[in-house]
Amino acid sequence: MINITRLWTGMAQPADHLRYGSGHGSTDHLASTAACTPTSSRTRKPIVVWNITRTCNLRCVHCYADSHAEIYPGELNWEQCCDVIDDLAAYGASALLLSGGEPLLHPRLADLLRRATERGLKVTISTNGTRITPELARLFKELGVAYVGISLDGIGEVHDKFRGVPGAFEGAIRGFRLCEEVGQKTGLRLTLTRNNVQCMGQILDFIEQQDIKRVCFYHLVPTGRGVDVASLEPNEARAAMDMLIERASRWKESGHPRELLTVTQPADGIYLLLRQIREGSPLAAETLRLLRWNGGGANSSGRGIANIDTQGNIHPDQFWQGVTLGNVKTQKFSEVWEASTAPSAPLLQELRGSEDPAERRRKLSGRCAGCVHFGLCGGGFRTRAAFANGHWYGSDPGCYLSDEEIHTPLPDSLEEIPKSSTF
Numbered sequence: 001m002i003n004i005t006r007l008w009t010g011m012a013q014p015a016d017h018l019r020y021g022s023g024h025g026s027t028d029h030l031a032s033t034a035a036c037t038p039t040s041s042r043t044r045k046p047i048v049v050w051n052i053t054r055t056c057n058l059r060c061v062h063c064y065a066d067s068h069a070e071i072y073p074g075e076l077n078w079e080q081c082c083d084v085i086d087d088l089a090a091y092g093a094s095a096l097l098l099s100g101g102e103p104l105l106h107p108r109l110a111d112l113l114r115r116a117t118e119r120g121l122k123v124t125i126s127t128n129g130t131r132i133t134p135e136l137a138r139l140f141k142e143l144g145v146a147y148v149g150i151s152l153d154g155i156g157e158v159h160d161k162f163r164g165v166p167g168a169f170e171g172a173i174r175g176f177r178l179c180e181e182v183g184q185k186t187g188l189r190l191t192l193t194r195n196n197v198q199c200m201g202q203i204l205d206f207i208e209q210q211d212i213k214r215v216c217f218y219h220l221v222p223t224g225r226g227v228d229v230a231s232l233e234p235n236e237a238r239a240a241m242d243m244l245i246e247r248a249s250r251w252k253e254s255g256h257p258r259e260l261l262t263v264t265q266p267a268d269g270i271y272l273l274l275r276q277i278r279e280g281s282p283l284a285a286e287t288l289r290l291l292r293w294n295g296g297g298a299n300s301s302g303r304g305i306a307n308i309d310t311q312g313n314i315h316p317d318q319f320w321q322g323v324t325l326g327n328v329k330t331q332k333f334s335e336v337w338e339a340s341t342a343p344s345a346p347l348l349q350e351l352r353g354s355e356d357p358a359e360r361r362r363k364l365s366g367r368c369a370g371c372v373h374f375g376l377c378g379g380g381f382r383t384r385a386a387f388a389n390g391h392w393y394g395s396d397p398g399c400y401l402s403d404e405e406i407h408t409p410l411p412d413s414l415e416e417i418p419k420s421s422t423f
Contacts, residue, residue: 001216002268004260007287008245008276009252013259018044018094020290042299042352046306046337047095048088049126049318052081052112054310056102058128059164060151062191066224067101075310076329078108082115084308084328089119091334094304095146096121099318101310104131110139117143124149126189128163130171137178149189149216150176154196155206162196176212187214187259194230197240204247213258217244219265219398221319221384234400241271264319264384266296266377267399273376274405288410291376297396298360298378302351306337316351320383323347351382351392366395371406 006013006020053075056067076084088096096116103109104127116123125140129150140148150172153162159169179186190196190203207215217240220231232240241262248260262268269291276284302316312329314336315321325348326336337348350363361374366389368379379385380396388397399406 002262002266002272004244004248004262004268004272005252005257007269007272007290008248008283009257010283010286011252011257019294021293042295042303044299044304045092045094046304047097048093048306048308048333049097049099050084050308051099051101051310051318052076052103052109053106054101055105056100056128057105057130057165058102058168060128060153061162061164061195062153062193062220062229063224072310076312078111080312080329081108081112084333085112085116085119085121087328087332087334089116089121091337093121095124097124097126099126102128102131104136113139113143113145117145122146127151127175128168128172129175130168132175132178134178134181137175137182137184140179141182141184145184147214148179148184148186150179150186152188152190152203153193154199155202158196158199173210176210185214186212187216188212189216189218191218191220192232192237192240193220194232194236197232197236200240200243204243207258208247208251208256211256214261215258216261216263218263219268219381221264221381222387223319223321223383231398232400234402237265237398237400238271241268242275245272245275264381265396265398266300266380267396267401269294269296270373270377270401270405273410277411288376294376296376296378297380297382300378301382302348306333308333316348317383320386323386363393364395365389365393367399367403367406368395371401372409373401373406 001019003013003016003019005011006016054067054072055070056063057069059068098112103125106112113123123145124147125145126149152169152172153159156169159172160166176186176188188207219237220229222229222231244260244262251257269287273284273287273291276287300317301320305317307315307318307320308328309315309321312327314325314327314333316323316325361369361379364379368374368385371377380399382392382396384398385394385396386392388394
């Protein structure tokens, strides 16, 4: 996850301590150890994405879970759900993100939220927003839900087309406003594709008009129904990043900054840094330090991110459903994640690599293997690479950096960057 607001404007942002090892949140004190600042990005406990149900009331064209409006057998019962929550709390997971399907359709959602928050877990919800009621919004606030992320993929009919149901846009916005009315921290989540990138300006205008405080742009990971959706071309990805950077600057200058993030593409951080260098930004040295601490994709899937699906299977992340590491019906998540001798251990060890980034890079092939910025990016998003190449060590096809950019080293000293620097 790349926090554009933090890196481009220098403004402190929530969860800086988890992404960059210092800053906002490092002095928080919660019942869970999740609030503690990790000594390094490699020692962070994972954010666990838990798909609590596959049932969904919409038919999104890019759904990685291929969800429908039906009941799916084999989902975790209440006792198994309790075991998962208790284990994650004891383990000190950095956060628990409830997803689906549509998580608000889970028959015991309120009980899940109450148990998780009472045990000190930082709980966030990823929802399409259409099922939020005034009562649910108040419940989120009362129980201390940290954040509700509502999906939006365009304005009006564009969003409805993505979501497969007329009225989905109005339903999502209604859900957002209900949360705002009770003071529940809420934001928007968007997946960038060739089908909606042309609407980015309109979407950003809408965010500005509605005074939405947090927005998170995901780069498409082509899995589930998403295999039929077109990913951004390199020029489109670069233009999108430039637009996001411009808005982050404008929002800061206007005195109304917003938390603006991108997900599933660590190359965004490199692109931002290279632009800072070209433009002589005094923040470039700090951006380099923060990206170096974070480590990008090297500390993502299988380390900083984990997934429990609706059947209890454990995966390196929510998109990589073809790789199963264990199952919470018969094993504790914490034991699977930390195991050194379990069946999952060889793959996890490969994904996590050693303390030496060069050793991990030697396992890769293609453009990622030869990129001079590997120590900052970590080889992009490994899940996307696995889908494209048939193995996790291929190059990430979503990287939009030019050949010149991936082969040009950074200046020896970023403290004295001439404004004429070119990349």
